[in-house]
Amino acid sequence: MSNLELADRVGLSPSACLRRVQELERSGVITGYRAVLDRGALGHGFVSYIGVGLGEHTKDAQESFERAMERAPEVVECHNITGTIEYLLRVECADLASYKQFHTDVLGTAPYVTSITSYVVMGSPKNLRC
Amino acid sequence: MSNLELADRVGLSPSACLRRVQELERSGVITGYRAVLDRGALGHGFVSYIGVGLGEHTKDAQESFERAMERAPEVVECHNITGTIEYLLRVECADLASYKQFHTDVLGTAPYVTSITSYVVMGSPKNLRC
DNA sequence: GGTGAAAATTTCAACAA
DNA sequence: TTGTTGAAATTTTCACC
Secondary structure, eight states, X not given: OOHHXXXXXXXXXXXXXXXXXHHHHHHTSEEEEEEEEOHHHHTOOEEEEEEEEESOOSHHHHHHHHHHHHXXXXXXXXXXXXXXXSEEEEEEESSHHHHHHHIIIIITTSTTEEEEEEEEEEEEEEETTO | XXXXXXXXXXXXXXXXXXXXXXXXXXXXXXXXXXXXXXXXXXXXXXXXXXXXXXXXXXXXXXXXHHHHHHHOTTEEEEEEESSSSSEEEEEEESSHHXXXXXXXXXXXXXXXXXXXXXXXXXXXXXXXXX
């Protein structure tokens, strides 16, 4: 949306509207801007969440696992969570075959991993983040 | 990023670059554009994932639960997943107190809900979606 | 895919409430 | 402090090569 349209929607002049947006950028409320991509069109239609448990809870175990996730392009999100397991991943693959490959090649060889629980996404009735 | 900078980065003329971007928009690969906001600055620093199990698996049970999630502003994502539970939510609250309120007032009163498992996000070492 | 010019937008300084 | 005006700088957009 152009600043002109935004200004019109919120009922401000373009310059006043721009000043507010710039203030949000400067103060860190707006971190940046992104294009929203269609997963299916990109060939990443197979989405799953994966709970991962680590055998050790040392700093080294965490860092080496996180580095492995950083390298894997299929891993779109990696959250360090409380509870019975340590990590929750969001993984986007082309299909079940490429997911299986990720499962064995990446998760199977990642350091300290002791448990893997997959939840395949069948649909997302609400998704405000994309 | 302006089209001028993007064109410079990919090594194309601005017009050729714009033509490619417009084709991505037209063909549906690029669905839209979003500002990336800082959760903490917005007062939504308390992020958690919640696994939800439903007692019934009827169409009615699913639809009424999904409608309840649609109404709750704290629910940022609602995924219908395979596995032992039916839904995985991403919930963003101000703090633990407002999370507790969401837990009892929204999830506690949502229809057909039989199990709730919370995973509080301590950190997100990788997060390509925002 | 590139060039160049017209149209539109962003940006900001000066001013007003 | 917040909003408006107006003009310059920049960018987007597109016809043509």
